[in-house]
Amino acid sequence: MAPPRDALSHDRVLQAALALADAHGLAALSMRRLGAELGVEAMSLYRHVSSKEALLDAMVDAIVCGWIDPSADAPKDWRERLGAIMHRAHAAMLARPWSVELITVRPRVGDGRLRYAETVTTALLDAGFSPQLAHHGLHIVDGTIMGFTAQQARRPTAVALGDRVQSLYEGSLVDEYPGISRTIREHHDHDEEYALMVDLVIDGLARLRDGEPPRRTGLGADYALAIS
Amino acid sequence: MAPPRDALSHDRVLQAALALADAHGLAALSMRRLGAELGVEAMSLYRHVSSKEALLDAMVDAIVCGWIDPSADAPKDWRERLGAIMHRAHAAMLARPWSVELITVRPRVGDGRLRYAETVTTALLDAGFSPQLAHHGLHIVDGTIMGFTAQQARRPTAVALGDRVQSLYEGSLVDEYPGISRTIREHHDHDEEYALMVDLVIDGLARLRDGEPPRRTGLGADYALAIS
DNA sequence: CATCGATAACTTACGGCGTAAGCATACAGT
DNA sequence: ACTGTATGCTTACGCCGTAAGTTATCGATG
Structure with a gap:
């Protein structure tokens, strides 16, 4: 006969959960509701x-x-390889704003995360980065993706949040916040800004690899050893 | 007589909430429990x-x-000013790991966030950044602080999460994840790594200001206009 | 064909959550 | 002394995640 009934399965539950979060946000994802969506009790x-x-x-x-990108782990330039994954990640997260909250917070490491880390690390090692620097590079890329995307995903709703920001746009807080008042009206495109950040980071990594460390601020811990 | 009773107040509630989260984590912060902590019903x-x-x-x-830093908005070098705030933020967030979850996700803009943004923006404008670039710079600094810290705050617990990562350390997944297997044992100091990232970002910003844009990857949106 | 064991789904229940609505108390200003 | 107002308490509702126990369905076996 057919499989048991409608054959609930780990994957079907997972897909339904993704769909539910996509449709109604992460807050709406409760076990009861998810069950209902699948025609089943929680x-x-x-x-x-x-x-x-x-x-x-x-x-x-x-x-x-x-x-x-499953298609092309091709031997392109390492900058392109890193850039590609960073842009894919960015797009994927912005397409699912709720995922930012999940991803930035959960420590669990699964196969997906490992495969991602492996891809980035390999790109760096192939490009001649030392293991030490490749390690740092992974974390830098990681942090860039998540921080930057989180910050962008958070922004849209900020528009609707009222008087404070509104006042800034109207310029009525010039005295209190002169700097922001000057810059807040600047043109702002998420993708452009992210592309800029990505290139900035990749460029910085390249410089580190080539032994041109950034000019130091005297702050924070000493990383001399890290890039020797 | 004395003030009404023990004088609950917005600030007292806020402080208690911070203390409770510090002591028992964000998940433990419920209105009922917070009330109990203050000797009061929810x-x-x-x-x-x-x-x-x-x-x-x-x-x-x-x-x-x-x-x-309330003490010194002194006219130091802009790199130092930016670096200082980035390191303070990093330290503050790592001191309260639970805050990462809150900060990276909440869109609400209050006075604190505005004052922070103002400080960063002013530092950039004073350093000769165009309003356009200062705007991008704020977001870049913002994203760096949060992304990098989030990623570090998340890591510690990852150690305890079992077979997968454990196996990597033991080298039994060399075939599947050769890159990570090579780099995972690298020495790793959070503060060093963050200092490196901070200098990398500040250096990149300086270069943008001086009209030396990073080498481009052909990916993502065009930001030619952004740095003109 | 009758029976059985395993599997998958259902039912019930518990303690906790955020908070709406209404009530009691105790103070300050007249 | 009286009254308005601020403050905290009580009760209640509808959610939540999930532990424990119950039922229905099905393929394999005698």
């Missing part, structure tokens, strides 16, 4: 998912996995 | 805080406010 989900936490972790991993 | 808090959301926003703002 508790039935626990047959396929050990806890909600585990489900969220699986969602994160599925998304991160999408950062890697 | 609902009494709503006299001073309009909702839990508002309270969380206030917590964020209080923390961000601490990123600015």
Whole structure:
């Protein structure tokens, strides 16, 4: 006969969870509602998912996995390889604003995250980075993707949040915040800005590899050893 | 007589909330428990805080406010000014790991966030950045602080999460993840790495100001206009 | 064909959550 | 002394995640 019934499965639950979050936001993702979406009671989900936490972790991993372009791990220039993954990640996260919250916070490492890390690390090693510097590079790329995207994903809604920002636009807070008042009206395109940041970071990494460390501020820990 | 009773107040609630999160984590911060901590029923808090959301926003703002050094807005070198705020922010967030989740996600802009933005923006404008570039610079600094710190704050717990990462350390996944296997054992100091990132970013900004844009990858949007 | 074991889904229940609505108390200003 | 107002308390509602126990379905076996 057919498979048991409608065959609930880990993957079906996962996909439904992604769809639900896409449609109604992360806050709307409760086990009860997810069950309803699948025509099933909440508790039935626990047959396929050990806890909600585990489900969220699986969602994160599925998304991160999408950062890697499966078609082309081609031997392009390392800058292009890094840039490509950073732009894919950015696009993927902005397409699912709710994912930012999940990804920036969850420590769990799954296959998706590992494959992503492997891709970045390999690109750097292939480009002649030392293991030490490749390690730093991964974290730098990681932080750039998430921080920058988080900050952009957060911004849109800020427009609607009222008097303070509104006043800034109207210029009525010039005395209190002269700097922001001057810059707040600047043209602002997320993708442009991100492209700029990406190139800035990649360029900085290249310089590190070539032994041209950035000019030092006297602040923070000494990283002399890190780039020797 | 004495003030009404023990004089609950917005500030007392806020401080208690910060203390509670510090002591037991963000998940433990419920209105009921917060009330208990203050010797009061949950609902009494709503006299001073309009909702839990508002309270969380206030917590964020209080923390961000601490990123600015109140003593010295001195006319130091702009690199030092920027570096100082970035390191203060980093330290403040790592001291309160739970704050990362809040700050990276909440769009609300309060006075603290505005004062922080003003400080960064002013430093850039004073250094001769165009308003356009100062605007980008603020976002770049913002994203760097949050992304990098988020990524570091998330890492510690990752150690305890089991077989996958463990296996990597033991080298039993060399075939599947050769790159990571080579780099994962590298020495790793959060502060060093962050100092490196900070200098890299500041250096990149300086270069932009001086009209030496980074080498371009052909990816993402065109930012020619942004740095003209 | 009758029976059984396993599997998948359902039911019930518990303790906790944020907060709306209404009530009691105690003070300050007249 | 009286009254308005601020402050905190009580109750209640509808959500949440999930532990524990119950039922229905199905393929394999005698």
